Amino acid sequence: MRYEAPETKGEAVSLLAMAEGSGRVLAGGTDLLVQLRSGVVKPGVVVDIKKIVETREITTENGGFRVGAAVTGAELDEHKALKKLWPGVVEAVELIGSTQIQGRASMGGNLCNASPAADSVPALIAAGAQCHIAGPDGERTLPVEEFCTGPGVTNLQTGEFLVSFSLPSRPRHSGDAYLRFIPRTEMDIAVVGVGVSLSLDSNGICVAARVGLGAVAATALLVTEAADALIGTSVDEGAIEIMTSAIRSACRPIDDKRGTIVYRTRVSGVLAGRACRIALQRAEQS
Amino acid sequence: MAAVEKIFNDTITDRETRDKTLKWVGTRAPRPDGVDKVTGRAKFGADTYLPNMLYGKVLRSPHAHARIKSIDMSRALALPGVKAGVTRDDFPDHPAGAVQPAGEMVINYRDMTRNIMAREKALYEGHAVAAVAAVNERVARQALSLIEVDYEVLPHVIDVEEAMKPGAPLVREDLITEGVEPVPEEPSNIAKRVEFGHGDLDLGFSKADVIIERSFKTQPVHQGYIEPHACLASFSEDGQAELWCSTQGHYVARGHCAKLLQMDVSKLRVTCSEIGGGFGGKTVVYLEPLALALSRKACQPVKMVMTRDEVFRASGPTSGASMDVRIGATKDGRITAGEAVLKFQAGAFGGSPVPAAAQCAFAPYDLENVKTIGFDVLCNRPKVAAYRAPGAPLGEYAVESVVDELAKTLEIDPLEFRLQNAAKEGTDSSYGPKFGPIGCVETLETAQSHEHYLAPLKPGQGRGVASGYWFNIGGQTSATLNLCEDGSVALVVGTPDIGGSRASLTMMAAESLGIELDKVRPLIGDTSALGYNMLTGGSRVTFAGGIAVHGAAADMIKQLRERAAATWDVPVDDVEWHGGQAVAVNGYKDQEDPMGLLDIAKDMAKSGGPIVGRCSTNAQGAGPSFGCHIVDVDVDKETGRVSVARYTVIQDAGKAVHPSYVEGQYQGGAVQGIGWALNEEYIYDENGKVENAGFLDYRVPVCSDVPMIDTVIVEVPNPTHPYGVRGVGETPLVPPLAAISNAVENALDIRFTELPMSPPRVLAAIESVG
């Protein structure tokens, strides 16, 4: 196994292109090293992207932010302005593993690992985040909800890698939140995860909403029916009730060691309601 | 040595007065090994290296149950850098009846040699099938992939009740159940049936106004020590060997390895590393005989360390169980009869802790009519290893749940109900012997008046209590005190220090000698340093080690008095040992200046040579320990998550030599119990393979899961011990399962009869009652 740490996107792309699929991108490594140790992956070359400036920066971008794919959870947590604009997204990233994991794990890695249970993904979907991808044919952008195509499978083509995310600006009276359920208080993989983002007009009527749902299908989902249940309402309990049933009917989970179909479906609605109330409160206060 | 003898003979009242004069016992002194353990200097199992060292790796069965038709090592052994390989052919077989005492139990070496390396069949996923030693781990792993094993996969069975059914896949084809008459003709997975009790159940139940009968089920769990099994073996060409390993008993490990490798015990020297947790799981051998066999072939040192995955698949664990309990009581709260039938998974070989579970289940109670029956059942899991009060947490989970339900039905406070039926001195225990002085009533009364029990609950919370019992044991123990030329003392003991025993043993040595604590330096000797020592387990070390250390001090004091008497030219009977000094008494009072250790030590050579206090004993009369736990829980009714809001452990320690480490045992046991009750469980797929062999999905409690654990140390002295010590290490894991289940019942008005009470189970129960 070769280890390379290029300093430009171009070098990284050509290294990955030459590897013809036997290349693996290393950001925080909190998933990759476990896979290397267990022999699940045997890459010919590991391309460490952390020396590429764009993957490590948080910069403002027309009222929103551009966040490098390899920026760690700990660094996000320390970025006051980003935390103020998208608290739900930052909270979601902070839920990935322990303090030690936070010192390494990144949103980019969390997304590219393509686990249906990735914590940051439903929050990024709710936030309407875009992925910036570098590749042999130049750069392209993709909405987060279109990035993963199945468990462990992404839309990335050979030679491509995820450089950064765009988190958009947002009007006043907007708020987001992410909640997940785990059996313990820490250190577990999400059994269910729900991200909610909404904007209110000056009369407190919901004018825009997005709801992301994780760990209940092959990939994290954008649930437009759930959002539609909120838009045009004052996000009263009645609307939330309709939203939660939309969430439950969007669930297509499996039975596994972490939860049952029944349990995941049941709890997804519960968390959606709770996350929605937090997002609402934040919107009202912003 | 009047002063010392007195400590042995003194009565409880003497003891109370003496307790006031104790200088070290009962204090929170610094632990002698503390600095090494906070600086990273302490050497654990995987922390040693030898020149020319090889790395050993084990090939493990991917099948839960399979006949091994052939094993071809040739390609693996041909790989450059591979120095040795071993399989079943490298370990001599033992006849079926080859049982002999070793460590705590009689060991069946026919079974043990099959557990460390599969022979006819692989009996569980993770069962060792072959091992190799190579120049580094990478080559060793590569070699494993070149070993060709031809398996014939067989049907498997995991669940205890499935395993007991006629026609279940047989783990051992020729197993005839022990303990039933007439002797069965057909083989089955039931290795043994045991029965305990006294009185007349029918009569007892006929007197009952209320009878409650429930069935319980628990999933198997693992001890969960943080340090994986590790060892380093070095065999020399002349047939002598050295073994360094993380073990609860290096003398016991020596005996097992010598037997399995057919070598003289004296030719194997075992040194125990610092041990990173064991809880019973490091009382047996796994890697050690393999490393020795590989080293013997390669004539190079071989290091072996388990991965966490191997620890979960191939070591420990403890039994999952199915249990039926029936208890009857009168309206005024007197239990008239209790009956329990316990079925325990033994794993691939007989020897589950079901006998102890059957003995302990009703132990907190004074019962006229009681009967417990236990079944030891083979299944395709690793042979279970001891886990902290082996068996007792399960049996008492079932009994204490029904006791709680009875109290509720009779509208009697659960502690009051327990007190009305509590075992006390003179009670015929549920398993036979009369109890001597015990603290069962004291722990219950302490709980009744504890601020926690009296505090109001927050809305939605539930509170539960439960009692627990463990026998505790003594056993063979040796200790040596070497007087150094400057008057300081080197203490050598032979029991691995798993949680502060260097501190407690040193404190008792200083107390018995009457000298400063910092003048005694403890060391854990290797197997060549002392006579035999049974392992660190059964809550025996502070009890039995204390007796040995105290005896060694008595032996040293006898010699010190003789040296002083000779020096003064007075009869030895006119010299006594007081406050760390030889003092002339009787007719010679005040005629000689007292001689301290330094005075005697500096002229030791002239007065007769080295002074060594020795004691090798087989400690008897371990004092049983009772505990009572109080727990408050919150339940999230929408997600089914149970969280522990407050927890108090009350337990009889006899005498707490080092209260901080006694509290630590109470707190650690309670939190292991919280894990067992709420989230810990082995999850098997349809092929009998473990799905959660790691700390990610085998969910031990993390720091943010639990509150502070309050403790109360009750002290009802054990009269057989010089300082009144009872074992304390195991009882703390006995009450939590029932206490937490009782608290959840109190919060939800739903009685759970299955562990763990994980969120999906709890939510399903909540929704089923609407």
Next chain:
Amino acid sequence: MAREHITTTVNGDPVEFLCDTEQTLLDVLRDELRLTGSKEGCASGDCGACSVTLDGRLVCACLVLATEVEGQKVTTIEGMAVGDQLHPLQQKFLDHAALQCGVCTPGFLVAAKALLDRNSNPTETEVRYWLAGNLCRCTGYDKIVRAVLDTAAEMRG
């Protein structure tokens, strides 16, 4: 196989080592540099026994490739005491009997120091969540949390 040559700083000292690209920082600390205070409890980032800091950031050494530490600053438990002066956390762990077997202790100490370096006055809840990635099976965490809170109070003066 060609081995990588790495130049880094460990506990303030310049260190060079050769490693395979597959080796983790933990493998190198233990097997090449013989700094065995960092323990391998799981090799998957789930137990925290190998906690070290990398340029001041708390990480699991088992989840860092050794080749990644080129030019960085690694701090391990062996770098915590200064001469014969224990760090206040080390002393408080002893005073509070916050260890039993002691195998998780180096990881807890390194993690707790990283907390106190950032937050001189953590609440019990903050301590518990910060340390949630460090497993202890012996103590039930009670005395560990008390030792950390007590150290923070003492260091605040």
Next chain:
Amino acid sequence: MARIVLTGNLRLYTEGVTELELESGSIRSLLRELRRRYPDIPEDIEDELAISIDGVLHQDDWFAKIEPDSEVHLLPRIAGG
């Protein structure tokens, strides 16, 4: 005569007898006498036993004294974690 109680599965070797009175000064002599009366008791049974004399637990303790009025229980050996 000391009162001897056989618990667990010992009755299988004693034609169902679980309680008897015996004159025996020590555990060693007790075990010999039991095997003399009940030859079915396996020779190495003591390796699997714990013996309680008046409530005090003994394991591997041949010469522990049994008084004429002692109450003695034979139990399965106890192992801990």
